[in-house]
Amino acid sequence: MFLLCGGLALAQAPSPVFVLNSLDADVSVIDPTNWREIKRIPTGKEPHHLYMTPDEKSILVANALADSLTFIDPKTAEIQKVVRGVLDPYHLQFSPDMKWLVTNGNRLNHVDIYRWDGNDLTLVKRLPTGKTPSHLWIDSKSQVAYSTMQDSDELIAIDLVKQEIKWRIKTGPMPADIFGTPDDKTLLVGLTGSDAVEVFDVSGPQPKSVRKIKTGAGAHAFRGAGDKRHVFLSNRVANTISKIDLQTLQVVDTYPAPGGPDCMEVLAGGRYLLTTSRWAKRLTIIDTEKREVVKQVRVGKSPHGVWTLDHAQRR
Secondary structure, eight states: OEEESSSEEESSOOOOEEEEETTTTEEEEEETTTTEEEEEEEOOSSEEEEEEOTTSSOEEEEETTTTEEEEEOTTTOOEEEEEEOOOOOOEEEEOTTSSEEEEEETTTTEEEEEEEOSSOEEEEEEEEOSSSEEEEEEOTTSOEEEEEETTTTEEEEEETTTTEEEEEEEOSSSEEEEEEOTTSSEEEEEETTTTEEEEEEOSSSSOEEEEEEEOOSSEEEEEEOSSSSEEEEEETTTTEEEEEETTTTEEEEEEEOOSOEEEEEEBTTSOEEEEEETTTTEEEEEETTTTEEEEEEEOOSSEEEEEESSBOOOO
């Protein structure tokens, strides 16, 4: 998508890059032709995660303490609407078929399941969970949602059709993000309280913890590399990003990522990896071929989620 030659230049007019600033309650809009912030979009109090709808018509910002969702046009960077009355949305994910939106109530210890008709959300079930629901993953068939419990060290599975918890299993310390293999048989869970990813076999009626992959301290968030073979994992304490082979379940590369790397995005073509540097108020751009940081862009306080339309495949 862009070339490095004393700077970053784009071959075509790109879509903006969106970076969520959790402690500023806004979103930085970045022009990737010059890698400068061009505007801020106000959100609600304590936004923590972004999610683009599977049809890519909206970016949703989950405003945890404002009990609201802000919908943003990913092309024009204009607010489409604000949905209020969504209780404590910390992390969120649409099912691939877009029938369900699931949100984690991080401070209120619940998972909410909403039905989505293309315009409106309807709460169909609120499920009490373990302590501090963290991140979500929904399988490719839109039938099962998985959620980690950060402070009770658990992983749970939720039947989206029946709206009930199917099972729960203990994990390593402080489980955070989840990533599923394309066949839906294996889940990877980042252990932020450790230096590893825990691997679960979820192909049977009950899950099994099958191994741990050592990555780096503060193993936290995932982003598919775009090739259906590899996934990136941010190690927030180690200030690195690991590349994991989903077939061999081994780390095959490691990249520097200063400032507490958190959420990630991969630009179209797969070469350039974007990560929010949580403690440095920066968006960091990494050239994965050269294995080096090529640019840092100043954003707001505690940057968290990052998304753009010009992205490599996510799953």
